[in-house]
Amino acid sequence: MIFLSIFEIKFKQIIMKKNNNLKVAIVMGSQSDAKTMALCTKVLKKFGIKFETKIISAHRTPKRMYEFAQTAEEEKFGVIIAGAGGSAHLPGMISSLTSIPVLGVPIESKNLKGLDSLLSIVQMPKGIPVGTLAVGDNGAINAGLLAVSIIANTNNVVKKRLKNWRKLQTKSVKKKPKF
Ligand code: RP5
Numbered sequence: 001m002i003f004l005s006i007f008e009i010k011f012k013q014i015i016m017k018k019n020n021n022l023k024v025a026i027v028m029g030s031q032s033d034a035k036t037m038a039l040c041t042k043v044l045k046k047f048g049i050k051f052e053t054k055i056i057s058a059h060r061t062p063k064r065m066y067e068f069a070q071t072a073e074e075e076k077f078g079v080i081i082a083g084a085g086g087s088a089h090l091p092g093m094i095s096s097l098t099s100i101p102v103l104g105v106p107i108e109s110k111n112l113k114g115l116d117s118l119l120s121i122v123q124m125p126k127g128i129p130v131g132t133l134a135v136g137d138n139g140a141i142n143a144g145l146l147a148v149s150i151i152a153n154t155n156n157v158v159k160k161r162l163k164n165w166r167k168l169q170t171k172s173v174k175k176k177p178k179f
Contacts, residue, residue: 022078022154024051024147027068027094029084031055033107036140037083040105043144047161049151052077058090065090069097078154079147082130083140085109088120091130101131101150103143108136 024044028037037053044051056065072080080100082091085107095102106117114135122132131146133139152159 021050021076022151023076024049024151025068025072025075025077025080026051026053027056027080027082027090028053029055029057029060029088029090029107033083033085036107036136037081037105039137039140040081040083040144040147043141043148047148047158047165049148049158056082056090056094058084058093065093066097069094072098072100079103079150081105081143081147083107083143084121085114085117086120088117091121091132092124092128095124095130096128102129103146104130104132105139105143106132106135 024040026037026040026044028034041051041053054068055061056068058065077100079102080094080098081103082094083105084090086109088104088106091102091104104121106114106121108114109116118132118135121130124130133143133146148158148162152162
C-alpha cells in the first residue's frame, strides 16, 4: 500500500515534469479578431505562460488548420484557444482533429452582435467538445484564465500564481458600493 502511494507520487512528479512547460495556442479566424484575442495574450503573460498566436481560418485556410491541429501535440500545446466570428466553425473543426482541450471564444460580429458566433461554437453535437466562453472581451479574458487553470494542473508554479491572483481579486472587491 505504502509502496503504491510512493509509486503514485513519483509517477505524478514525472508527469508534472514532462508537462510543466506546455504552451497555449491562441488561434483566430481573421486579423479582425485580433483586438479581442489580444486579451487572452495579456492574461497568459501575467501568469508567465508561453503561448503562440496564429491566424487560421477553417474556410479560408483549411490546410493550415489541418496541419496546425495535426501537429499541435508534438508542438507541446496543452490548450488551444480558438476565436472566431459569424459561422464560427474553427474551434469545433480543430477539436475534431486533436484531443488537446479547445476553448472557443465567440467574436462579437457586426450584424448579429456575436449571437451567430456563440451558437455556432456552443452547440457542438456530442462527441467532439468545445469549451465555449462568453461573447467578446469577457470570453477572451476568461478563455485565458481557463487556459491558466488547465496548465496549472501540471504546473505548481502556475497553480500558486493563480491562487494568489484570485485572492487579490477577492480582496479588491469593496464591501460597500460608492454612490
Ligand atoms: C471569421 O469571419 C473570423 O473569425 C472573423 O470573426 C469573421 C470575419 O472575418 P473578416 O471578414 O473580418 O476577415 O472567419
